[in-house]
Amino acid sequence: MRLEARNISKAFGSTQALRNVPLTLEPGCVHALVGENGAGKSTLLKICAGVEHVDAGTILLDNDPFRPASSTAARERGVALVFQELTVSPTLTVAENIFIDRLSQFRGPLGLVSARRLNGAAGALLDRLEIDIDPGAMAHTLDFGQMKCVEICRALSVDPSIVLMDESTAYLNYTEVRAVLDAVGRLRSEGIAVAFVSHHLEEVFEIADTLTVLKDGNFVGTYARGDVTPSQLHALMVGRELKDDLYPARRPVPEGATPVLTVEKARSRVDAPAYDLELHAGEILGIAGLKGAGGERLMEALAGDRRLPAGHVTLDGREIQPKLPxxxxxxxxxYLPGDRGGQGLITAFSVVDNIALPVRPHRGPFYDATLAEELARNAISSLNIKTESPFVPVDSLSGGNMQKVLLGKCLAAAPRILLVNSPTRGVDLGARQEIYRALDRLTADGLGIILLSEDLPELIGLAHRIAVFRNGVLETTIVNDPPVAEAELVARMI
Incomplete structure (x- = not known):
C-alpha cells in the first residue's frame, strides 16, 4: 500500500506547524522523518494517522482519497501509529494493553474474555519483535523500554500495511533498540511501508531507505540515504554543520569541598552489600548500570518514590528520610523522571501551571497568578522554551520543549539537589545541547546533580564522577578525568 501526502498544512492557533509539506511512503521502504523538535514531524504523522485533521492539502492511499476521521478509521484502512509519548495503562496486563480496543474479539460463549486466547495472540506479536515479555504480566512491572515495545505490538496487532513510528526507540536500551530496528527491517521485507522518526541519526542511517527533512514546519527536501552524510543532514535540519562540542567543558569541582549529599550504608536489596556515596556542590555524579542494577533504585529512594532496605541520607548536614515525593x-x-508524560508533567495543563506546580505561589491565602506567570516566563527565557505563550497546554509542544518545561518545573522549587533521569530522551541534537548547557550553568551556581542515563556517551560527556552499579552493588566509582572509555564502562557494568 502506498501513501502520498500533498501540500499538507496545519496550524495550532497562530502557530503554523506545517506549510505545504509533501510525503510519500512506498511499500517495502523505510522513510525517515528528521528535523529538530518543533519541525512538524509528529504533527505530520498524526495527520496521516487520523489523530489530527489537516487544514489544507490531500492524502491518497493507493491513489484513493484518504481523510480518516479518527485513528480508528485510519487503522481500519491499514494505517497504524505508534505515539511518541507512552500510552500504556499500568493497571492492565501486557496483552490487555495490546488489544485494548478489541478485547471483545476474545470473548467466549459466556461473554468472558479468554485469557488463554488473548495471551496467545499477544505472545505471537511479542515473538515477532523477539521481545521477552510475559503477555500476562501487569504493565506497571515493566520498564519504559518494554512499555514502548508493547505499544509497537499494539500497532502491529491490526495487521497494518503502513506503520508510522514516532520516536519509537526513545525509551529503549541498546538491546531493545536492536530488537525494534530488526523488527522494522522485517516489516520492510514483508512489504510494509514504514515512516520512522528518530533523533538518533545513527539509527536513521542504519534503517532508512529515504529521508525527508523538515525545518520549522517547512519541507526542506527528500534524499536517498546514500546521498547525504550525517553532518550534511544535521546542517539541513538546523542550518549549521554538526560540531564536536556537544558537551560543555566540565567545570572543576573545588578541591576539599564539603559533600552536599551523603548516602551511608545503603543497600539496594536486603542481601546486598552496603555502600556509601557522596555528591558535592557543583558536581554532576553519573549513575551507570544495567536495568535493575541498583542505580535507579537509589534515585527512586532519594526522590521519595521507594524506600531502600537500609541506609542513611544526609543533606547539608541533616538526615532526611523522604517517604513521599x-x-x-x-x-x-x-526529580526529573524519565517518563515526562506519565510522571513529570500534567500534559493537559498549561506551561505555567506545570512550572508553578511544585511551589504553588501564594500571596496570603490566595494563589498568586502573577508570580506563577513570572516563574514560567523566566523558565521560558532561560531554557529557550519554544511556546506561543505560558498559557498553552504542554501537550501542544514538541518533545524537546516539553522536556525543558519539566526542567523548568524542577528549578522553580530552587532545589539543592537535582536528580535527572534520562534528560534528553526523545530530544533532538539542538535541544540536547541546550539542556546540557543548562545543566552546566546549574553546576556553576553550586547545584549538585545526580544523572542517571542509559546513554553512555552522555554520562561520559557530562559527569565528573561515575558510580557504576551491578547486580544491586556499587561496583566502583570512576573519576571521569580524563574521560573513561565507553568500552571500559560497559565492561564494569556487565
Whole structure:
C-alpha cells in the first residue's frame, strides 16, 4: 500500500506547524522523518494517522482519497501509529494493553474474555519483535523500554500495511533498540511501508531507505540515504554543520569541598552489600548500570518514590528520610523522571501551571497568578522554551520543549539537589545541547546533580564522577578525568 501526502498544512492557533509539506511512503521502504523538535514531524504523522485533521492539502492511499476521521478509521484502512509519548495503562496486563480496543474479539460463549486466547495472540506479536515479555504480566512491572515495545505490538496487532513510528526507540536500551530496528527491517521485507522518526541519526542511517527533512514546519527536501552524510543532514535540519562540542567543558569541582549529599550504608536489596556515596556542590555524579542494577533504585529512594532496605541520607548536614515525593521536594531534592508524560508533567495543563506546580505561589491565602506567570516566563527565557505563550497546554509542544518545561518545573522549587533521569530522551541534537548547557550553568551556581542515563556517551560527556552499579552493588566509582572509555564502562557494568 502506498501513501502520498500533498501540500499538507496545519496550524495550532497562530502557530503554523506545517506549510505545504509533501510525503510519500512506498511499500517495502523505510522513510525517515528528521528535523529538530518543533519541525512538524509528529504533527505530520498524526495527520496521516487520523489523530489530527489537516487544514489544507490531500492524502491518497493507493491513489484513493484518504481523510480518516479518527485513528480508528485510519487503522481500519491499514494505517497504524505508534505515539511518541507512552500510552500504556499500568493497571492492565501486557496483552490487555495490546488489544485494548478489541478485547471483545476474545470473548467466549459466556461473554468472558479468554485469557488463554488473548495471551496467545499477544505472545505471537511479542515473538515477532523477539521481545521477552510475559503477555500476562501487569504493565506497571515493566520498564519504559518494554512499555514502548508493547505499544509497537499494539500497532502491529491490526495487521497494518503502513506503520508510522514516532520516536519509537526513545525509551529503549541498546538491546531493545536492536530488537525494534530488526523488527522494522522485517516489516520492510514483508512489504510494509514504514515512516520512522528518530533523533538518533545513527539509527536513521542504519534503517532508512529515504529521508525527508523538515525545518520549522517547512519541507526542506527528500534524499536517498546514500546521498547525504550525517553532518550534511544535521546542517539541513538546523542550518549549521554538526560540531564536536556537544558537551560543555566540565567545570572543576573545588578541591576539599564539603559533600552536599551523603548516602551511608545503603543497600539496594536486603542481601546486598552496603555502600556509601557522596555528591558535592557543583558536581554532576553519573549513575551507570544495567536495568535493575541498583542505580535507579537509589534515585527512586532519594526522590521519595521507594524506600531502600537500609541506609542513611544526609543533606547539608541533616538526615532526611523522604517517604513521599513531597518530602523530597520539601527537603530540597527535585526529580526529573524519565517518563515526562506519565510522571513529570500534567500534559493537559498549561506551561505555567506545570512550572508553578511544585511551589504553588501564594500571596496570603490566595494563589498568586502573577508570580506563577513570572516563574514560567523566566523558565521560558532561560531554557529557550519554544511556546506561543505560558498559557498553552504542554501537550501542544514538541518533545524537546516539553522536556525543558519539566526542567523548568524542577528549578522553580530552587532545589539543592537535582536528580535527572534520562534528560534528553526523545530530544533532538539542538535541544540536547541546550539542556546540557543548562545543566552546566546549574553546576556553576553550586547545584549538585545526580544523572542517571542509559546513554553512555552522555554520562561520559557530562559527569565528573561515575558510580557504576551491578547486580544491586556499587561496583566502583570512576573519576571521569580524563574521560573513561565507553568500552571500559560497559565492561564494569556487565
Amino acid at each position: 513531597s518530602d523530597a521536594w520539601e527537603s530540597g531534592i527535585a
